[in-house]
Amino acid sequence: MSKKILTGANGAPVADNQNARTAGPRGPVLIDDFHLIEKLAHFNRENIPERRVHAKGAAAHGKFVVTKDITKYSCAKLFSQVGKETPIFARFSTVGGERGSADTVRDPRGFSLKFYTEEGNWDIVGNNTPVFFIRDSIKFPDFIRTQKRDPKSNLKDPNMMWDFWSHSPEALHQVTILFSDRGIPDGFRFMHGYGSHTYSLINKDGVRTWVKWHYRTQQGIKNLDPQKADELAGTNPDYATQDLFDAIEKGDFPKWGVYIQIMTEEQAKQYKENPFDVTKVWSQKEFPLHEVGYFELNRNPENYFAEVEQAAFAPSNVIPGTGLSPDKMLQGRVFAYADAQRYRVGTNYQLLPINAPKCPYANYQRDGAMRFDSNGGGSLNYEPNSDETTPKQTNLREPYFPADLSGPAGIYDHREDGDYYSQPAALFNLMTPEQKQLLIDNIVGSMQDVKTDVVKRMIEHFTKIHPDYGQGIAKGLKLK
Template structure:
């Protein structure tokens, strides 16, 4: 009999394993009398029920996930020494969690919002977490602004609702958001499903090879199902009819054997080119033009197994950009640097200090060997082993080889703005994106933005928001201004 059979078959028991005689009636003082405190089954069930939920994620609370396989399709050993990328055909188990950003745990899936795209690679050198989105850029470039940004997207502390004033006040005062907002209100702002959208690492990361050479890279996951999106009108209907549309679609596709997949690419920049590149390559509000750094295919990601328990495997899953493996590391991207701390800290608070011990989070192709002990839900896995290093009792030891190559830093400490490159500009790429769109795409983009901005109550906030798009492209701003004026009367 398997462990699962022990849990699901046989007599019902208490949490301590004692058989339950009656699970239908509470113990009382006589027929119809008051309930007795000695009914420990009743108290145990109610107490456990009160504690069934853990704090939801502040962002990316609403999500779905699945297991699958990543397969190497091209040789990238000239760029990285990561073992899971060491040979063509090599397979690595993965867990991928999709999510929306702003909604609470019970929110609808079909909404205009970026989608989280977080991949956990269970490699033989430890877990590697790639925590990205379905967009290659983001709203801000410095993590110190992240709490403020998210506060504008969540419920207002006075009204209890998301407020257009807050959203566009922040975006208007943060011109670096113009590129991402143009993405968000374009056709790809509401994916039809998690299967029909691309994924991106978004940040710049470091790859380093056996010779010690370092490269800056960006990841791209191109959906093999094709891009499919919803119009604002379609999404409004679907969100009301089936709030679980994305989660249901993913689960049922895998149940049918229609395993979704993505072709995985990387852009590679030699480390020495970063300092003189025409704009800051570590700026999360920018994309690297493919003409400068073409996409290099190197893998295939397929999802082929649903989780057995949503709470245990999706809600309690944790992803941290700080989970690197040899051959892969961070970059000076200021948003990434902030996330290296924030994600792990969020999970230590939300799930607990031993969250990495849970089956969905622990390494699958190796084992974690640390000197950390105790804390809530510690399982005693270390038994009597020494809990310090160095020791002379055969305990785990350091390798003396860093996971990534060091980067040169100079200057004095202080609160500094991002270094200025020759073509740094908050509006150029947003304008380029607008000019790439067809006439129909432009009309839908302007309509979507105008509908949102028309909900702003103050003229100065609306005007400032529109002006950012005017600086990206004069026609873009002119159309948007006229559309907003028509809606506001």
């Protein structure tokens, strides 16, 4: 076997990688040691900005397999026949913590899927919960700041998040899930996933159907006791990351069944609630789950930075036969996610191998930092043009979001819907006495150092969900 020669980034061989050039044996170091300067300058730039949200995560490659025919709902080619396989990349994450934070904190888990289809990349960027804290994307920066650090102390402050929630009762459904026994999953393999938002599917006739995506773990649901989670945060903060990696290395490939709830456009117009409100679920009695297929994760990344840290998911990645909805949170994420990737990774982030489509692609994007392909060569960089060999639009019906818009443009109060309590009440009533007590104990523990006026507002909300809910928390906090 021939010995590999160490080279610089320009390919030139490196004579000495152990010693810097100096003026004499004791120095000082000379600035013309370009190999030293290159090493230090590259090292200084090895960390790209971490994700503002979902910074700590783990991921794996796998496959999606169709098991049921849904072609009457979608003309997307990945659903074209039963048994068809499509490569995927899945990333799991916590939400509020930094890259070095613990995997076992009480937090929603990000649950993002990238499908490398023959028609382009399709991303569903969701969570392990079917709902979210807010329903309008204009509140997203405000909400996320409450999950980060206090600008003065640089410490996490429960006053921030509880204060925000006390003024945002639409968050109560998600808060109840977060502080329930499912608030700390036992690793990433033992939790369900959801697209959370309402999405759409479009068939070959242009008929649109609203859908909710569900991924049901085939490993079973397992959650961590809060005390065990705290212990792991100090002894093995990468607990979930290690669990996923080790399972795949051993050949114990995790699987999730893929299902959809289906609602027609006519049903949506008549539905008693806003079907595009991500703080609420659709009744599974009225809109049962329909099997679509399953996905399996069967290959770990070879390099964490290249494949996981640089992975860029965005709900703007849609393909023919799939689409979005008027969900106000989803609409904001369509812009925000892709824009975050342009800032975090660079304007050419979609050219990186982990993000690039596996099908042929062509566009008129040119230049920008880190453009490492041919940059379009000598081809034209504008359109329309007279060169028949350059990329041309398909002139097919717009497949993503057929417009059905009405009403004057304006700013509408998203809190005019005052039913914040019925769905968390239904969830609370489903719980066993032990689950209810754990929920109450978890909230009491979180609110120990929260200001009295905030606590009182929250107890009013919890009492409206169920008297036992509010009274249990008041008792735990020793309040009347």
